[in-house]
Amino acid sequence: MASSISDTGNNTDRTIDAGSVQPGDSSALDFAASLARSFAASLNVDATVRQALGSIIQLLETEAGSLFLIDDAGSQLICRASAGPVKIDGLTVPLGQGIVGRTVAEDRLIAVEDAYEDRSFFKAADQRTGFHTRSVLCAPMRVGEKLIGAVQVLNKRSGHPFDARDSNMLQVMANAAALAISNARLADQLLEQERIKRELELASEIQRSLLPGVDSDLPICGINRPIREVSGDFYDYFELPDGTIAFALGDVSGKGMNAALLMAKTASLFRCLGKTIRDPARLLSILNREICETTSRGMFCTMLAGLYEPATGLLRYANAGHLPPLIKFPDRLYETVAPDAPPLGIVSDAQFVDHEINLNGGLFVAFSDGLTEFRYGEEELGTDGLNLLLDNAQHKPIAQRLDAVLRELDQGGWQARDDLTLLAIDDCTAGRAFQRDHRGDPAAPTEAEFLFGLSFMAEPSRLKLMRASLRAAARACRFDEDEIQDLLLAAGEAVENIMIHAYGSGKKGEITLAVHRLPDGIMLRLRDFAPRVDAAKIEPRPLDEVRPGGLGTHFIRAIMDDASFIPLPDGEGNLLELVKRRRTGPETVGDSPAGVPPDSGVSPDSGGGSDSPRGKPGVGMDSKDRI
Template sequence: MTAIAQTWRKVTRKGQSTEAFAAPVEATVETTTIETPAVEIAPNDPLVAFLQSAGEAVEVDKLELESPGVTALREAGVALVVPLISGGELVGTLNLGPRLSDQQYSTDDKRLLDGLAAQAAPALQVAELVRKQAAEARSRERIEQELKVATLIQQNFLPRVLPDLPGWEVAAYYQPAREVGGDFYDLFELPDGQVAVIIGDVTDKGVPAAMVMAAARSLLRASGQRVVSPGEVLERVNDLLCPDIPEKMFVTCLYLVVDPSTGHVRYANAGHNLPYARTADGSMELRAKGMPLGLLPGMKYDEHEAMMSPGDGLLLYSDGVTEAHGAEREMFGTPRLVDHVADPASGDLIDGLLTQLQRFTGDDWEQEDDITLVTLTRTLGSGVQNGRVTELDVQFTLPSETGNEREAMQRVLDAIAPLGLEERRVERLGTAVSEAAMNAIEHGNQGRAEIPVEIEVVTAGGELVVRIRDVGEGPQATEVESPDIEAKLAGLQKPRGWGLFLIKNMVDEIRVIDADGRHTVELVLQLEGGDGDGSDGA
């Protein structure tokens, strides 16, 4: 009843009438125009039904309805109400006050007003339709403009180019259900040579979702450059989002840190769909728990690790896949996705999955939600025979900070895992790497974090060689010496030599090289025939 409320904005009182009808009734009714408050009548007021059924001018003082509308008309000084009816629908009223002559409205007056109402009602209805169409056109234009802005925001914040990772295949697929979706993904390199991989989903759509997506993506990138731990990154971003995120909005997000050289993966999850890896044994679920971002401050996020061997593939996805409905309204579901990941014969992780989804939903499917897929596959290169790695060439650096020797050990062990060495030999090599890295941090680089320790893991000529390099500014030992307490007390034996003696007993061979301003310790294991007990005949 909006039209009715608008027609009641000009009300006629004693000696006054509406300006719009002053001319036609000039011969019969003396008029004076005045602006008065609108008479508001609710759509369910009995007066509305009465006027619609009456279809002619009605004297207000003769109405016996229990109606708030009648009371309001009387208080406004309205004496005569002429309903405006078009197509059987009440579209407005003409409200007139008493005549200046104090005489009652005659039958001729009412007949004239009814005739005017019959002509005015269709015109008023057309004018109202035109007004609504104009308002809808402006609204559509505004929405289209907002969608253009949101689309521009989203396009600018999705990766234009995926990173080129030697030994890996990286792929992504994104299809919004509307012009602008809530999904996003990102891949970017971290300072230590690792790569961050992100997939997320913002509740809601349009400009607000695009703005939240842009903010979340920027915060994740900035935090990832400062903090290596995926769990800590999500904690920081959650606390930063909570104060400003719009009401009833939140962000699900999966954050992974991948070491391309070793296949080591660390990950944390803020309420997003669990990723799955295709391995030689089938599928592997990467499970981690955590609340979506932006709901509650102070949240903690589980952090877990996984290892990707050559040939393994990792699939990250949004719920637009699993919640897609077929012709019988059955959901595609997680089990079908897991079966696809587990079966290499089902095809490429992305293309094969999209093919299965198309078969399931049919040609007439109307996409209900955004679909986002990101895959990382560690390729089977020339250093792999019968599924087993035979060649390695892994390089990374670490800041010279106490404690990073443990990080060095873990990353080396991750790198050599595909070689399939005996557990005892792996453990002894880990101890040797930790000791050599600690020497490089504390002695060679004097504990200066800005000077990195360089570590290289290679296989060549039947040997596994781990090179640990520093700048060589501290006391150096170029030969492996047996510990001698008296020589140590006499200052004839350097402390570093003792560490080399320990290391020598953990590997098949140790080499110490000083060249080009660098001090390098090479730890050697024979891939065939070595026993790692440090014996001279190894």
């Protein structure tokens, strides 16, 4: 580009013909070739900038120089490289101010013979650094129609002012440097895009690994299809030791990496806590407090979590602001239950409610809005459309049924606008899950061995289930019939005390029972989530006082070899440990089968369970309060 410098009225700017480079001025052409080779070797913006400035100063034989680039906002120039006695890297100059700012604002080459006579010269820089600027030559840097910055050189070493040849060479070299810098920036952007692509692929792979594997024996199946590389939706399910299936489906607000990170955190917390917390509402409450404490930028997560018992068809769930699930019974079209609590991450003390239904051979379907918002032109699929698609594939196995729904949408020309997630439970196919053999290793344990865990509401009607399971476990631990009856009596008294005294008459709450086999007996751990009780105040009434009730503590003390409270953190309820030892000594390997009878409904899975012991009973506990 041919540029000219006009007289500004202060007799400091000279008019210079900045025309084409003359044939003999091969230095500028050599510079451009050298700069291209340097860029090809480094593919780095900073290295290219430093190489360009160093070559310019060397060719023009100046004392100092600097190269400025326009910032992303386009409002100021930032020094990206400087050479000479004083370094000014990082110095910012507003557009239009100073000689370099004028050069870019006016898009012209400026030569100043006496810097201190120029109104726009920034004298304070010399005063701070001790460098004395005599003359300045500054050229804009342009790629096509886009200005990207300016390069300036100070003081010819010869002491002479800058001439037309210097101006021509600087402008040519500035344009060559601009092209090299632009190419380096493009290369940086391509590298950054490739890095982001690899990170997104890795994040997508990690997300897929968080989803549960397909188990054809379980009556539950899910599908997740992200609209981008990563998803803000998730679903999960896993089988608990007693055969109950814990499940969840969630939808994080927003898109992209932030939503994916919150999704991964929420899904991981659910899988961790869901193995021991058997109350969906309480589980959502804990998740909600954690997300409220750690999430920023107004993000939140709608979520539905629940427990399904294949043996009975009973399903309990709680809903945190998510779409109502679709519940299809064999004799009815379908029904939904609207959410009664806000999403996770909005109100830290939000209250969540458990809903309980018996599927009775029906279908329970949870889904994200990406499914019901599938569009065909202006028409949305909606819940009615989903119900129709499910009916069209009603005779297929559950996994094929879900695949058929998506295939119908894809082939029918429907367009997705959001992440899509679908989770379904088919109670008609629950038989195979219930018939699974959950029996553990029949060998005698050397320490406390987890047999099974139960979670039930504090209601008298649930005692029958507990007694049946506990009877089977006691037989597996080699207790005789009299000892079993005593054990059932003590456990029943303890549970009734929780119902009456911990939760209070008429109040509902959750009770968990963890049963462990000992080398010479059995250990029960009963946990409630009521306010902490003071063990010192639990005193049975005198035996000579004739009136009904009040003897439960006597029975427990008389029957069990040890009965004590294990301290829990505030707000986490009470944990009562009961230990009973056999009168006949330790069991012997090779006697009658030590496993739990297969028809008992008990799952002696030694892999864990709620309140699993830390080694032998009583070992490692800070303290116990005996009752």
